[in-house]
Amino acid sequence: MNSEKENFHQKIDIKKSFFYRFSQFVGFLLGARFFVAALLTFALYVSTYFLFNQDETFRKFVFDFKVHGIIFCTVLTILAGGIINQFYDFEKDHVVKPFRTRLQSFIKQKYFLYVYLFFSIISLGIAWMISHRVFVFFIVYQFFMWFYSHKLSRILILNNITFVSLTLYPFFGMMVYYGTFSKKVLLMAIFLFLILLCIDIVKDTLTKSVDRAFDYITIPNYFKSKNSRIIIISLLIITIAVSMKLILRTGISGFMAYYFSGGLFVFILCIYLLLNQSRKSNFVTLNILRFWVFVGIIAMLLNGLEGKL
CATH class of the missing domain: 1.10.357.140 (UbiA prenyltransferase)
Structure with a gap:
């Protein structure tokens, strides 16, 4: 026993x-x-x-x-x-x-x-x-x-x-x-910088009260919610402009052309969600942008494979 x-x-x-x-x-x-x-x-x-x-x-x-x-x-x-x-x-x-x-x-x-x-x-x-x-x-x-x-x-x-x-x-x-070093690579770098910057600022909107409590001075807890939203939307509009420049002026083709073209609709959707002024909309926007970065990596892989074959 x-x-x-x-x-x-x-x-x-x-x-x-x-x-x-x-x-x-x-x-x-x-x-x-x-x-x-x-x-x-x-x-x-x-x-x-x-x-x-x-x-x-x-x-x-x-x-x-x-x-x-x-x-x-x-x-x-x-x-x-x-x-x-x-x-x-x-x-x-x-x-x-x-x-x-x-x-x-x-x-x-x-x-x-x-x-x-x-x-x-x-x-x-x-x-x-x-x-x-x-x-x-x-x-x-x-x-x-x-x-x-x-x-x-x-x-x-x-x-x-x-x-x-x-x-x-x-x-x-x-x-x-x-x-x-080329115009295409430079524009793609600017595009990625802008979208990652948007992701980081949107992420800060979800933690602004905690950031304020621990003395992290971020855009959402320093400016008013309306001004923070204007900043993010402005960055998304600039990202749309860079996407259009890539499509029309660099001769980009294949899956990457589809990616940047599809991005126009994705960013417009994100702007619409941000105008709703809710925490849930910010959370959805954050994950859409993160997912779109991942889609970009896959699109580059498929585009490269298509070009190498």
Whole structure:
């Protein structure tokens, strides 16, 4: 009888231990923004091969270990940036994202910092082996990742511009690496910058009361709701203008032409939703814009495959 009770308790302890370890693992993935890093890595590979890489064959690209090294350093830096960002935003996330914070609580904050240092050092070590210029590139990237989390995320306008710029920084690096400078690439970069800026400001509208409580000065909690809405709608109108310029003046074709044409209707829909002046409309707008960025990555992939075949 006692042995049966002991076996029963052992099974419960094993289940608790498994749940604890699993929660630690999931908490780490969320703390490091692993899924965001995975999406950015996919986008970086797609844009590098199909947009920036104009001359290399697929075989040469696969065996270009310098490019893979740069992208790997980028992934480590993004993961490290996610960790340091959640370290500084822990109190705010406790209110805004209670479920994620609960999972992260299974791991002590000092272990997150150890992993942050590990990822940063490994990234810089690999960058040094590639070239001194790449090393400097990632030193700058990591510094601004930390500085954004430590200081800039609380400063009006700079928080949004810095966040979007850091998101696009690796793509700019690959563009410089391949020397791919053209009107089309420039307009696509402006388009992506604008849509990501809209996403970040709309996201701030959903957390403006919490941001105000924790001294994050954002556009929605500094300006009135009406003015914030005007700013977002103005950015969307400029994005529409850039889309039309891409369609009419750059000779863009294939799936990307369909993507930018479809974007005109998507942005008009977002403007209509924002005019409703409700939290639900802002939430729907945020997810539509995020989804449209993902659609853009897929469209670039399909367009590139069509052109390479």
